[in-house]
Amino acid sequence: MSDALQKKTFVITRFDPDQDDAPRKQSYEIPVRSDWKVLDALNFIKDEVDATLSHRWSCRMAVCGSCGMMVNGEPRLTCKEPLDQYGSTVAIAPLANFPVVRDLVVEAEAFMEKLTHVKPWIIRAKERAVEEGPLRQSPAELEEFKQFSMCINCMLCYAACPVVANEPEFLGPAAIALGHRYNLDSRDEGAAERNELFRGEGTVFSCSFANECSEVCPKHVDPAAAVNQAKFNAAIDWATRLVLPRGGDE
Amino acid sequence: MSRDANPHAMAPSKPGRTRTAPPQLPDRFPFGGRYLAYTLFDLTGILYVLLGLMVLCATWALGSGAASWSSLLERHRSVVYIAFHAVALIGVIFVGVRFFGFFPKAQPPRVGPLKPPPGPVILAALYAVWIGVAALLCGVLAGGILR
Numbered sequence: 093m094s095d096a097l098q099k100k101t102f103v104i105t106r107f108d109p110d111q112d113d114a115p116r117k118q119s120y121e122i123p124v125r126s127d128w129k130v131l132d133a134l135n136f137i138k139d140e141v142d143a144t145l146s147h148r149w150s151c152r153m154a155v156c157g158s159c160g161m162m163v164n165g166e167p168r169l170t171c172k173e174p175l176d177q178y179g180s181t182v183a184i185a186p187l188a189n190f191p192v193v194r195d196l197v198v199e200a201e202a203f204m205e206k207l208t209h210v211k212p213w214i215i216r217a218k219e220r221a222v223e224e225g226p227l228r229q230s231p232a233e234l235e236e237f238k239q240f241s242m243c244i245n246c247m248l249c250y251a252a253c254p255v256v257a258n259e260p261e262f263l264g265p266a267a268i269a270l271g272h273r274y275n276l277d278s279r280d281e282g283a284a285e286r287n288e289l290f291r292g293e294g295t296v297f298s299c300s301f302a303n304e305c306s307e308v309c310p311k312h313v314d315p316a317a318a319v320n321q322a323k324f325n326a327a328i329d330w331a332t333r334l335v336l337p338r339g340g341d342e
Numbered sequence: 343m344s345r346d347a348n349p350h351a352m353a354p355s356k357p358g359r360t361r362t363a364p365p366q367l368p369d370r371f372p373f374g375g376r377y378l379a380y381t382l383f384d385l386t387g388i389l390y391v392l393l394g395l396m397v398l399c400a401t402w403a404l405g406s407g408a409a410s411w412s413s414l415l416e417r418h419r420s421v422v423y424i425a426f427h428a429v430a431l432i433g434v435i436f437v438g439v440r441f442f443g444f445f446p447k448a449q450p451p452r453v454g455p456l457k458p459p460p461g462p463v464i465l466a467a468l469y470a471v472w473i474g475v476a477a478l479l480c481g482v483l484a485g486g487i488l489r
Binding site: 107109112114115162165166167185188189190191192193194198199201202203205236250251252254256257258259260276300301302303304307314316317320321323324325328 | 344347348350351352353354355358360361362363364365366367368369370371372374375376377380384444447448449450451452453
């Protein structure tokens with residue numbers, strides 16, 4: 093690995109709510125090392141060039157999901173993106189489809205609200221007493237939803253989704269994938285509630301299967317698969333209720 | 343240059359205290375990068391509307407007598423109609439290939455006790471049915487079947 097320094101220009105979208113009417117571009121030319129990630133360059137600018145630059149980051153190992161930004165027009169986790177794969181100019185902007193609080197920091201409140209909509213917890217028809225022991229799950233049962241539980245809530249899928257851009261009420265890929273993850277969990281008994289929600293406005297049937305969410309997902313969760321599997325399940329659940337309104341119990 | 347997304351996209355239910363800049367669409371939407379395939383996929387809807395209208399016209403001509411039907415067939419020999427059908431064929435193949443490519447992963451891991459077959463099997467079955475139905479229709483239209 094070479095420590096040689098080269099210069100790169102970073103065109104960063106800036107926005108100060110106290111001073112700017114609209115976001116503007118600002119360029120920084122800095123020396124970068126070949127082993128840097130995009131986030132390292134942002135931190136260098138913040139530490140050495142312009143302390144007023146605002147951006148979110150935390151773990152630096154693609155786990156916390158804080159540092160998602162648009163890098164050359166693509167939603168990316170900046171801590172995971174090797175800088176040497178970009179040319180001499182790198183454009184960095186806040187995540188698309190989100191209101192911008194300041195510089196590269198977006199308003200994430202709506203995302204949090206959407207996550208809670210899908211009841212992302214294990215729902216039991218009757219709570220299990222502690223004496224009954226834990227709910228057991230086989231590796232095969234775990235495998236059914238494990239992929240969808242790997243989401244780190246980085247919001248890149250929302251920045252890529254054309255439906256999120258045009259339908260504010262759309263729950264979005266990560267929230268639906270989270271709901272679907274619980275619907276597939278063998279310990280959960282809340283699928284009927286979530287399927288009811290999924291049959292409503294602005295949920296799974298708003299998805300037009302652009303597949304962009306899956307293309308940009310840094311953890312290979314494949315939210316597009318989750319959303320479209322949830323469509324299938326919501327439709328089957330509806331048909332089953334139509335034919336067996338009491339669930340076939342009597 | 344970015345364009346504005348819906349101004350309410352990803353807006354919280356209660357506005358925050360800080361003024362925010364409006365959300366922007368991804369730079370490449372709708373015709374750049376991977377968005378192009380998605381946009382073209384959706385635009386093929388226009389072809390289906392036009393094809394639907396043509397089927398209605400053909401049905402009308404069929405019900406209006408032999409002369410009307412012959413006149414319609416004559417019109418369909420024009421370069422414009424042939425070009426349109428060529429574009430429609432490309433559109434249908436494009437939509438089929440894209441839809442079939444996504445279809446296997448849209449299957450839930452199980453429906454009750456039933457599990458779907460592996461993705462490649464689903465894909466092979468979809469193409470087999472598509473080719474079979476297309477061959478059957480070609481046979482009917484060529485007069486070889488149901489004469």
